[in-house]
Amino acid sequence: MEDKSNIYKLMTIITEAAVENEVLNDLVKLGAKGYTSVDARGLGHHGVRSAAWGMSANVRIEVMDTEENVRKMAAAMKERYYRNYAMLIFLHDVEVVPHDDLDGVWD
Amino acid sequence: MEDKSNIYKLMTIITEAAVENEVLNDLVKLGAKGYTSVDARGLGHHGVRSAAWGMSANVRIEVMDTEENVRKMAAAMKERYYRNYAMLIFLHDVEVVPHDDLDGVWD
Amino acid sequence: MEDKSNIYKLMTIITEAAVENEVLNDLVKLGAKGYTSVDARGLGHHGVRSAAWGMSANVRIEVMDTEENVRKMAAAMKERYYRNYAMLIFLHDVEVVPHDDLDGVWD
Numbered sequence A, B, C: 001m002e003d004k005s006n007i008y009k010l011m012t013i014i015t016e017a018a019v020e021n022e023v024l025n026d027l028v029k030l031g032a033k034g035y036t037s038v039d040a041r042g043l044g045h046h047g048v049r050s051a052a053w054g055m056s057a058n059v060r061i062e063v064m065d066t067e068e069n070v071r072k073m074a075a076a077m078k079e080r081y082y083r084n085y086a087m088l089i090f091l092h093d094v095e096v097v098p099h100d101d102l103d104g105v106w107d
Helices: A017-029 A067-081 A100-106 B017-029 B067-081 B100-106 C017-029 C067-081 C100-106
Strands: A007-016 A035-045 A053-065 A087-097 B007-016 B035-046 B052-065 B087-097 C007-016 C035-045 C053-065 C087-097
Touching: A007 A017, A007 A035, A007 A067, A007 B087, A017 A035, A017 A053, A017 A067, A035 B052, A053 A067, A053 C035, A067 A087, A067 C087, A087 B067, A087 C007, B007 B017, B007 B035, B007 B067, B007 C087, B017 B035, B017 B052, B017 B067, B035 C053, B052 B067, B067 B087, B087 C067, C007 C017, C007 C035, C007 C067, C017 C035, C017 C053, C017 C067, C053 C067, C067 C087
Parallel strands: none
Antiparallel strands: A007 A053, A007 A087, A035 A053, A035 B035, A035 C035, A087 B087, A087 C087, B007 B052, B007 B087, B035 B052, B035 C035, B087 C087, C007 C053, C007 C087, C035 C053
């Protein structure tokens, strides 16, 4: 039933609301063709440096792309934000319901 | 550890906030036994027709059901909304912590 | 590409907003090292006892941990909340982008 050609990687980034705009701009520069961002509350490890904990205003950002592109974006996010900001990134596969077979109608 | 009988398909629909009520009503008519909807901000492809892009008020809707039911709902959503609305649908498996073995107590 | 040592279990709990604080406190007592909580609207089965249905103020809580820890937390949540509150718990695997290899710099 599952069409392998429609399997993409979903990247979820949970981070501080304060850096939402910066992160979203970076994602677009890194090639993201879209994203979804949701306000969240969170408790977690506030970066490697501070090692502080606390409830805070977070955002939960999702980006979907090919595995190769997602891994590049994840590596860039890690390098830019992991040291100094609370950020958690996780990946999993999703099957996308494609738009492709509709394209012909409007071309 | 994983009980295959508890594996269901989770459908995530990301779409324009303007059609949230219509989509939720359709899902219930299509047999959804529940749903979860969350406000979101998004950037993405605004439908095949308009080909416009931009940040917009979105919703992130989740429905969980058997694979068969989810595929029927996804096909109906695609047919009704993909051409004229910004909508992205993706699917993945989840293992549900069941209520079943509690039922006897209240019967 | 996927590093098995970075595979964790993500637990998603969808429940009534009224018990959010109680659930989050329980999760921390049960060993959760972090969580993310998002406001949601939902329609679903309101507990085994009431069998009532309706749209309501929900929260969508995520916790990530080892499979063993997540299963312990899920069992405790089920025992404490499933009978008397609308609660749905589902699990799936995610690959985490690790912080580990950054640690050395700040030690």
